[in-house]
Amino acid sequence: MGDRRTVIPFGPQHPVLPEPIQLKLVLEDEIVVEALPQIGYIHRGLERLVKVRDFNQMVFVAERICGICSFQHAMTYCLGIERLMNIEVPERADYLRVIWSELHRVHSHLLWLGLFADGFGFESMFMETWKIREAVVDMLEATAGSRVIISTCQVGGVRRDISPEFLQQILKLADDTERKIKAIENSVMNDYTVKKRTVDIGIVSKEQAWKLGAAGPTLRGSGVKWDARMIGYAGYKYLNFEPVVETAGDCYARTKVRFREIFVALDLLRQAIAKIPSGEINVKVKGNPEGEVLVQVEQPRGEVTYTFKANGTKNLEKMHVRTPTFANIPAFLTMLPGCELADVPILALTIDPCISCTER
Amino acid sequence: MLHNQTNETKETQITIDKLVAETQKLADNGYRFIIMDVFESGENFELIYEYGKDYDVTTLRFTVAKGTEIPSISPIFFNALLIENENQDLYGLKYKGLVVDFGGRLYMAVDEVEAPPQSMAGINVSLVKKWNKKADTAKKEG
Amino acid sequence: MFGMLKPVLKNGFGKPATRLYPFVIREAFDNARGKLEIDIDKCIFCGMCQRKCPSTCLTVEKATCKWELDPYNCIICGVCVDACPTKCLSLNKVHRVPVYVKENQINIGKPPVKKTAAKEKA
Numbered sequence: 001m002g003d004r005r006t007v008i009p010f011g012p013q014h015p016v017l018p019e020p021i022q023l024k025l026v027l028e029d030e031i032v033v034e035a036l037p038q039i040g041y042i043h044r045g046l047e048r049l050v051k052v053r054d055f056n057q058m059v060f061v062a063e064r065i066c067g068i069c070s071f072q073h074a075m076t077y078c079l080g081i082e083r084l085m086n087i088e089v090p091e092r093a094d095y096l097r098v099i100w101s102e103l104h105r106v107h108s109h110l111l112w113l114g115l116f117a118d119g120f121g122f123e124s125m126f127m128e129t130w131k132i133r134e135a136v137v138d139m140l141e142a143t144a145g146s147r148v149i150i151s152t153c154q155v156g157g158v159r160r161d162i163s164p165e166f167l168q169q170i171l172k173l174a175d176d177t178e179r180k181i182k183a184i185e186n187s188v189m190n191d192y193t194v195k196k197r198t199v200d201i202g203i204v205s206k207e208q209a210w211k212l213g214a215a216g217p218t219l220r221g222s223g224v225k226w227d228a229r230m231i232g233y234a235g236y237k238y239l240n241f242e243p244v245v246e247t248a249g250d251c252y253a254r255t256k257v258r259f260r261e262i263f264v265a266l267d268l269l270r271q272a273i274a275k276i277p278s279g280e281i282n283v284k285v286k287g288n289p290e291g292e293v294l295v296q297v298e299q300p301r302g303e304v305t306y307t308f309k310a311n312g313t314k315n316l317e318k319m320h321v322r323t324p325t326f327a328n329i330p331a332f333l334t335m336l337p338g339c340e341l342a343d344v345p346i347l348a349l350t351i352d353p354c355i356s357c358t359e360r
Numbered sequence: 361m362l363h364n365q366t367n368e369t370k371e372t373q374i375t376i377d378k379l380v381a382e383t384q385k386l387a388d389n390g391y392r393f394i395i396m397d398v399f400e401s402g403e404n405f406e407l408i409y410e411y412g413k414d415y416d417v418t419t420l421r422f423t424v425a426k427g428t429e430i431p432s433i434s435p436i437f438f439n440a441l442l443i444e445n446e447n448q449d450l451y452g453l454k455y456k457g458l459v460v461d462f463g464g465r466l467y468m469a470v471d472e473v474e475a476p477p478q479s480m481a482g483i484n485v486s487l488v489k490k491w492n493k494k495a496d497t498a499k500k501e502g
Numbered sequence: 503m504f505g506m507l508k509p510v511l512k513n514g515f516g517k518p519a520t521r522l523y524p525f526v527i528r529e530a531f532d533n534a535r536g537k538l539e540i541d542i543d544k545c546i547f548c549g550m551c552q553r554k555c556p557s558t559c560l561t562v563e564k565a566t567c568k569w570e571l572d573p574y575n576c577i578i579c580g581v582c583v584d585a586c587p588t589k590c591l592s593l594n595k596v597h598r599v600p601v602y603v604k605e606n607q608i609n610i611g612k613p614p615v616k617k618t619a620a621k622e623k624a
Contacts, residue, residue, distance in 0.1 A: 053556060056554075057554075057581075060556040060557075060579055061556070124509070124510065125506075127513075128509055131519055141531055141533075141534055142531045142532075142533060142534075143533065144533070145533050145534055145535040145580075145593075146534070146535055146578070151577075151579045151580070159584070183508075183509075184505070184506075184509070186505040187505035187506045191505065
């Protein structure tokens with residue numbers, strides 16, 4: 001009879017995938033034996049634009065690499081250039097950057113929770129979490145001007161200020177969001193069906209996760225205590241928090257990590273608003289950057305690494321971005337062999353794929 | 361390389377034949393592979409490999425002439441294969457010993473591009489600016 | 503099993519969570535960025551906005567006193583508003599409406615009056 005193997009293409013168009021990626025799955029009767037990825041459907045070549053846009057205008061290109069974690073991309077870019085030019089950002093700008101970053105983290109995790117629930121058919125949870133997320137996105141529009149790509153970070157600080165009334169509204173929003181999420185916690189984390197689809201699926205051990213270079217909740221769900229915010233960039237050096245760690249290494253552990261991170265993010269918002277000082281929000285930038293630098297910042301999906309090389313002119317010589325999904329794909333490829341065909345969408349969503357980040 | 365981190369950073373200049381041995385030493389010490397950079401200067405490529413453990417970062421740098429084959433570190437660190445395949449596409453580098461080799465077709469489809477897009481070979485920046493201006497005027501007229 | 507019962511009943515028998523757009527339109531927030539507008543009488547045609555624009559959507563010609571904007575290329579970032587020396591640019595909070603045919607917005611102004619000539623007159 002020979003080998004009873006079939007090859008099924010998963011993607012690039014698939015109802016659970018938010019962005020196009022193709023996997024060629026080799027199956028033996030419903031168990032996946034091998035998987036070969038194929039990316040490149042959304043490669044825009046954004047890093048080449050450093051040759052025609054000067055270093056102040058590149059912030060707007062950097063924040064358009066991804067739509068969900070866009071503020072953290074802009075912030076990483078600005079942190080790198082500020083380190084090269086030895087610019088000291090005022091304290092109020094540090095706190096404002098933390099506030100906008102944590103709002104992005106809350107809205108990204110709520111978005112992911114909805115997509116994940118939709119991936120195994122739980123559509124009511126998808127609608128509930130996106131309804132809660134709508135209030136957060138409205139707050140981004142009220143403070144910064146637009147819902148998705150907020151364009152408030154610049155080299156030397158931030159471009160807009162948040163008035164004290166809006167800070168009080170953000171506090172009220174944090175309390176409302178916490179109350180609403182606690183109301184649905186039982187249906188997500190303690191539900192029999194959700195547990196049956198996620199416990200013991202896609203296990204990654206602690207040594208494997210570290211050696212494969214996984215990032216974010218994929219790493220922390222396997223027991224490694226590593227969070228790039230502990231480095232202490234921007235306003236995080238003035239705040240206290242602990243990274244959220246789970247030890248099981250399966251899909252349920254990663255879901256629990258992201259769920260608990262929403263509460264940590266709301267707590268960081270409250271701490272930042274209580275401590276924010278008054279003062280300037282940006283400093284003037286003179287001259288051109290020169291040298292090489294590496295920057296790491298914690299995005300909702302993991303840590304992003306930017307490297308720059310500048311040679312003293314107003315155009316950078318090179319900018320290289322390694323996004324967290326790029327680091328999680330090898331871990332995803334080692335989770336696949338041995339799972340069933342019906343689990344492949346769950347595994348694809350559990351690493352929180354943002355393919356437009358991967359192929360910038 | 362400067363780092364935006366408050367902890368220790370270390371940089372070592374090596375030659376291409378020591379790459380695999382040094383990488384194995386770092387892997388045995390518990391480091392993981394973070395990122396790899398390619399800088400182009402004249403007829404050479406300068407390659408920079410960065411490894412991390414806890415919050416420290418270590419760098420290995422070396423220079424190769426264009427056209428040499430570089431040994432791949434993907435047998436030691438599986439996640440290096442994506443970056444090495446990407447460099448084959450974007451810069452025209454050649455690696456030997458890759459665990460999974462896409463042959464220069466990770467991003468680019470067949471019959472699409474002929475020259476490596478990110479390499480400085482054949483790119484004239486003032487010409488690119490002239491093309492941008494011409495494209496803008498053509499858009500306004502047509 | 504009954505965890506979702508409360509939200510389901512509230513959604514089924516309460517009022518809908520969505521608006522009946524286009525019959526009901528939400529008012530824009532005060533800080534929102536909708537579209538770019540210019541007060542052409544104040545413009546001195548220095549070209550600063552064209553140089554700073556990240557998406558190259560502005561064209562300024564001093565000889566014919568013409569200021570041209572491609573509103574469908576504009577990313578409404580506001581860098582030109584910050585850079586303008588006479589503060590003649592501003593961002594309206596209502597977003598532009600969809601159209602069938604894309605056209606550039608052209609404003610023609612008068613040549614800027616030199617400061618020395620104005621002083622002599624006064």
